[in-house]
Structure formats: structure tokens, C-alpha cells
Amino acid sequence: MKVVVTFGTFDVFHVGHLKILKRASELGDKLVVGVSSDALNIKKKSRAPIYSEAERCEIISSLKFVDDVFLEYSLEEKANYLRSHNANLLVMGCDWEGKFDWIKDEVDCEVIYLPRTPSISTTEIIEIAGGIHNNA
Template sequence: MRVITFGTYDIFHVGHVNIIERARLHGDHLIVGVSSDKLNIAKKGRPPIYCEDDRQHIIRSMRCVDEVFLEESLELKADYIKYYNADILVMGDDWQGKFDHLKDICQVIYLPRTPSVSTTEIIEVVKTKRL
């Protein structure tokens, strides 16, 4: 079974590791789409801390990941699923229900996120930390 998942993976943390490793448990080939810098700005209103090339390199270095590609648009999820012949789409449960329309082309699984870990929260802590 071929599994596909997507994310920004900025300021890589244990929550990212957990969801990627758990996604892999659903198949024998894991494909990861990393949001482009341009897509991240559109989604979050800010550029990522690390550039798209560095973020792809980080994800590619994980032994459970077989393929990495740059995700250019949220609207192209179905195209990416078809192009990579994915059987299963895995996303964090913060996206619960948002990709159910893709159930006609693949199985859709929402996994619980790691509690108390988020890139946005880490960035806020770093910004407000006083030495």
C-alpha cells in the first residue's frame, strides 16, 4: 500500500516525527509532500523559518520516507494522490473532515496530533523568550 501525507514541517519537531512514522505504519511506501515556501505564505501569512529545500532535505533523511516532493497547492491534493498512485492519504486530525471528498480516489485517515507540540507555539515561545 502506498501512503501519502502532506505538511510544512517547519522547525521540525517530535510531532512531525510521530505523524510521519505513524503514516508509514499504514503502508509499505511513504510519499511526503512538503509545502512550498509560497504555499506556506498563503496558508499561514508568513514565510517558513526554513526554506523549502532544507525542509525537503530533513524529510528525505528519515528512513521511513521513500519519496518527497514539493506541494505547490492545496487544491492539487487529488492530482498528487493520482500521480503518486497513493492508496491512502494520512493527515493530522486538525484537518478532520477537510479531505473526505477524496475518499472516492483513496482511503483517508486522520491521525491524532502529538499533544502540546506545534510549530506555531514553538515560534511564539522563541519570539517572546527573554534572556
């Protein structure tokens, strides 16, 4: 069985999230998704997510092509997460290109970077919504 693992915050879920998760699922037999914890998101992006980690996990786990979801508490633990889920393939968005190539040797896991859906990002959605709210 080929196990695919991917990671993300998945805040303000949008079609770009849907497409990358669907493409990742098509690369193996089982898709496991690591959702960034609230604390990790604050550390990475200097802001709390709009939706809580529990809500984001519920959203991701409701997708028919996602087989398992877990919380990611530390970027430094990626290799351990991959080992614990017996991953054969790590899939990340192309904005992470090259940053996880070391996984290939440390975990004996293939790494693929998929292109992101153009013209959509959670940050942009939050900024637009905030601007609309502030102008109302």
C-alpha cells in the same frame, strides 16, 4: 504495494512531526510526503517558514521511513498529487478532520486522520523562541 501519502509544512521539525510521519509509514509499504512550498505556506499561514522548502525537504527525506518527498504548490491539487504517486491512503492530522473526505470518491483513495501529539506545535515553538529572543 500500499502507497501512503501525507502533507505538511514541517517547519521547525519536532517530535510531533516525527511521530505522525512514523505512524503514517506503518500504515503501508511506501511513505510519500508532500512538503508545502514556501509560497503555499505564506498563502496558508500568512508568514514565511523559518526553514526554506529545500531545507525542509532535506530534513524529511533524511528520515529512514520516508521513501519519497515532493513539493506541494497548491492545496487545490491534492487529488492530482495523490494520483501521480498512485496513493492508496491519504494520512492527515486530526486538525484536518473531514476536510479531505471527498478524496475517497474522486481518487479512490482511503483517508485517515491521525491524532496529533499533544502539547506541541510549530507555531508555539516559534512564538516561544521569538519571545525568548525579544526578551534577551
